[in-house]
Amino acid sequence: MPAQSHPLLRLSQITKTFGTIRAVWNLDLEVYPGDFLAIFGPNGAGKTTLLRIIASLTQPTSGRIEFSQKNSSQNRQQVGYVSHQSLLYNELTGFENLLFYARLYGIGNAQDRADEMLAKMGLEQAGDQLVREYSRGMKQRLTLARALLHEPQLLLLDEPYTGLDQHGSRLFTQVLEGLKEEGRTVLLITHNLGEGLALCTRAVIQHRGVLVFQAARQEFEKSEFEKLYFRAVEPGARSQEPGARSQESGVRSQESESRIEKSESRSQNREVGDQRS
Amino acid sequence: MNHITLIWIIAEKDLRIEYRSRQQAFLTTLFFALLILVIFIFAFDPGSRATRDASPGILWVALLFPGVIQLNRSFQTEIEEGTLCGMILSPVDRGVLFLGKLVANWIFLVIIDLLILLAFVIFFNFAFSSQLLWIVLLIVLASVGITGVGTIFAAMVSSIHTREVLLPILLFPILVPIILAALSGTQEILLREQMQSLNRSIQLLVGFDVIFLAAGFLLFEYVVGD
Numbered sequence: 001m002p003a004q005s006h007p008l009l010r011l012s013q014i015t016k017t018f019g020t021i022r023a024v025w026n027l028d029l030e031v032y033p034g035d036f037l038a039i040f041g042p043n044g045a046g047k048t049t050l051l052r053i054i055a056s057l058t059q060p061t062s063g064r065i066e067f068s069q070k071n072s073s074q075n076r077q078q079v080g081y082v083s084h085q086s087l088l089y090n091e092l093t094g095f096e097n098l099l100f101y102a103r104l105y106g107i108g109n110a111q112d113r114a115d116e117m118l119a120k121m122g123l124e125q126a127g128d129q130l131v132r133e134y135s136r137g138m139k140q141r142l143t144l145a146r147a148l149l150h151e152p153q154l155l156l157l158d159e160p161y162t163g164l165d166q167h168g169s170r171l172f173t174q175v176l177e178g179l180k181e182e183g184r185t186v187l188l189i190t191h192n193l194g195e196g197l198a199l200c201t202r203a204v205i206q207h208r209g210v211l212v213f214q215a216a217r218q219e220f221e222k223s224e225f226e227k228l229y230f231r232a233v234e235p236g237a238r239s240q241e242p243g244a245r246s247q248e249s250g251v252r253s254q255e256s257e258s259r260i261e262k263s264e265s266r267s268q269n270r271e272v273g274d275q276r277s
Numbered sequence: 278m279n280h281i282t283l284i285w286i287i288a289e290k291d292l293r294i295e296y297r298s299r300q301q302a303f304l305t306t307l308f309f310a311l312l313i314l315v316i317f318i319f320a321f322d323p324g325s326r327a328t329r330d331a332s333p334g335i336l337w338v339a340l341l342f343p344g345v346i347q348l349n350r351s352f353q354t355e356i357e358e359g360t361l362c363g364m365i366l367s368p369v370d371r372g373v374l375f376l377g378k379l380v381a382n383w384i385f386l387v388i389i390d391l392l393i394l395l396a397f398v399i400f401f402n403f404a405f406s407s408q409l410l411w412i413v414l415l416i417v418l419a420s421v422g423i424t425g426v427g428t429i430f431a432a433m434v435s436s437i438h439t440r441e442v443l444l445p446i447l448l449f450p451i452l453v454p455i456i457l458a459a460l461s462g463t464q465e466i467l468l469r470e471q472m473q474s475l476n477r478s479i480q481l482l483v484g485f486d487v488i489f490l491a492a493g494f495l496l497f498e499y500v501v502g503d
Contacts, residue, residue, distance in 0.1 A: 055366060059502070077368045085359030087366075091298040092290070103286045104367035106278045130297075146363070 006068065008033050008078075008154055008185055009054065014063035016049050016209075023049040024060070025209035031154065036186045038200035040193060042233045046209040047189045048084075051156045054187070055081045068153070077105070080147035080155045084162060086139050087146060090132035094123055094142050097131060098149060105150040117145040121175065137168030144175060155179065157188045161195060169195065193229065197222050207233045280373050287364070287377025288384070294354060295385060302350060303389070310343040310393045314400050323402060333463035336397050337456060340390050340416065341423070345445050347389070348427035351382050352435035361435070365501055375428060375497035379490075382424040390416045403467065411466045411475065418482040419459040425489035426451050432500050455489075458482050 007030040016024040023046040031037060041047050052058040053065065056076055067078055081087075088097050098114035107113050118127045121141040131139060140160060147155060157176075161169050169192075176199055179186060190196040197203060197217070203225060205213040212232045220228070295303070317335045321328040355361035364374050394412060398405060430447050434440040449456075462478030 057362060057365065076366055079366070081362075081366055083359060083362065085362070087359045087363035089290070089294060089354070089360055090358060091294045091354075096290075096293075100286065100290050101363065101367065103278065104283070104364065104369050106368070 005033050007031060007066075008035075008068050010064075010066040011054070012064040012066070014050070014053060014060045014065065016046070016053060016058065017061045022046075022209045024053065027063070027206075027209070027211055029204070029211065029214075031185060031187065033153070033185055034183045034201075036180050036184075036188070036199055036201045037204060038188045038190060038196035038202070039204045039206055040190065040196060040229055041206035044208075045206045045233070047206050048158055049209075050206065051081070051083075051158050051187065051189060054154075055079050055156055057081075077150060078153045080150070080152035082140075082143050082147045082155070082157045082160050084158060086131075086143045088131050088139065088142060091130060093128050093130055094118060094134070094138075095127040097142065098145060101146050102149050107150060113149060117149055118142075120148075121145045122171075135168070136163045137165070137171060140164060140168065140172060141175060144172075148179075153185060155184055155186045157186060157190075159189055159191065161190060161192050173199070193226055194222075197225060205229055205232050280370070280376075283369055283373050284377045284380055287374060288380035291351070291378065291381030292384060295381070298354075302347075303385075306343040306346050306389055307392055309346065310339045310389065311396055313339040313342065314393070314396055318400055323400075328401070330468065332397075332401050332403075333460055333467055335401075336394070336412075336463060337460055339393050339397065340419075341449075341452075341456070342445075343389060343393070344386050344420075344423055344427070345448060347385055348382060348424070348431045348448075349441055349444050351378060351428065352431045356435050361432075361501065371498040371501060372494040374501075375432075375493050378432075379424050379428045379493065382428055383420055386420045386424055387417060390420060408466050411472070412463055415459050415462045415466075415478065415482065418479065418486060419455050421486040422455040422482065422489045423452060425486065425493045429493040429496055429500060432497065455482065455485050458485065 009029075009031040011027060011029040014024055014027045014029075015022070025046075027050065039047050039050070049058065053060050056079070089100070092100065095114055095118060098117055099110055102110035102113050115124070115127070118124045121144060123138060123142060123145070126134065126138060131142065134142065140163075144157075144160070160172060160176075164172060173195055176186070176188075180199060180201075188196060188199065200217050202214070202216050203220075204211055205228070213228060314335065317328075317331075317338075321331065352361065355364075365371065391413065394409070394416065397403075398409065403409075427444075427448055430444055430451075431440075434443045434447070437443060458478045458481035462475050462482075465472045465475045465478065
């Protein structure tokens with residue numbers, strides 16, 4: 001992460017509970033301009049909830065979110081969000097969808113901007129087609145175009161590869177690579193370790209609402225991360241003795257090992273502290 | 278961009294979608310209303326005094342039930358593909374989003390209601406006189422209140438599976454003042470030669486419209502907030 005810059009986004013002690021369920025638990029995270037952060041984790045780890053909190057779609061139960069700008073409507077202006085759903089109107093054309101959102105965001109020359117984004121995503125030929133006639137891949141690229149319309153400082157992608165075939169995935173990855181080259185700040189949630197690791201500059205593992213691992217991409221190998229990931233998210237991983245782990249892991253670097261254990265122990269301490277209070 | 282332009286952008290989008298996807302729904306809603314009128318024609322003797330006395334109530338039953346169907350549908354599309362979320366993500370004030378949805382619902386409801394009124398006048402053998410314009414005014418005013426409350430409740434129940442049943446149960450008790458005012462005004466117009474208390478009905482409707490619009494504008498943020 002670029003140490004010289006201020007974080008674009010800082011999450012401090014974020015907790016979100018739904019009744020007795022802890023979706024996100026005492027989570028701290030800083031996102032810097034130019035970061036391409038991949039968040040991995042099994043289903044139910046609280047990744048989507050985390051993204052919804054950042055997008056201001058859900059209020060955290062406790063904790064603080066600080067954007068580089070303070071005003072909440074400006075926060076919304078800073079964020080582009082791609083969710084499981086397309087957020088597109090099936091009965092409008094691709095162009096009409098982008099035009100509608102461009103106007104909501106108050107973009108001057110909305111028509112030109114919609115045309116520009118269609119061209120950028122390779123959809124200029126399909127601009128006049130109703131979205132319900134789009135393939136899944138086309139729809140996903142249009143979704144990304146919608147999220148980028150207003151030039152957000154932070155792009156949130158929640159499992160954007162869901163439902164895409166291999167061709168669609170490759171096209172989508174090319175688009176994301178383009179965004180990375182442009183230096184955009186991206187938070188990507190994915191189950192696809194290969195795609196995520198190929199793109200990210202920083203990787204995070206979230207499990208049971210807690211960030212259990214966080215490191216810059218150059219600090220670990222892909223194979224090492226895969227083992228680390230499955231170890232971190234396997235049932236009962238947090239209750240295991242640290243010693244048992246180090247005996248088994250010949251691949252994991254000691255640095256990664258200690259990082260994951262520190263994260264876990266921090267979260268466990270917080271839980272204990274919380275129970276005491 | 279000013280608020281009125283934004284309200285129209287949202288309403289225009291809804292009307293465009295309505296035109297493209299729900300012409301069938303429009304006709305179904307209209308058919309449902311006509312069916313209500315026809316059932317009443319068969320149930321009562323069309324020329325009798327009793328039918329004439331009951332006609333304002335029959336008209337408002339035919340106007341209200343199809344309206345609820347439309348209100349239920351207005352958020353269905355927004356939920357299916359998460360587009361409500363897309364609008365909430367934009368920096369537009371949530372009260373403005375509410376007014377945009379409301380305007381689209383209101384336009385749709387008024388068009389359907391005017392067609393129902395036309396059918397009602399024909400079926401129940403009322404004369405096409407200038408007095409009917411007063412009923413049009415009552416419909417226009419009552420529709421503002423109905424869509425005001427209806428839009429906010431439709432948003433509240435939109436993610437619930439039993440929304441079709443839940444919406445009328447929540448909506449009708451709140452709408453009682455509007456229904457009573459509209460009914461009283463319609464009785465004046467259709468059954469009495471002198472319309473002494475019509476002004477009072479209109480004033481009541483305007484008052485309720487203002488209250489419901491203000492409440493909806495202020496509460497919508499909390500309804501779609503989390």
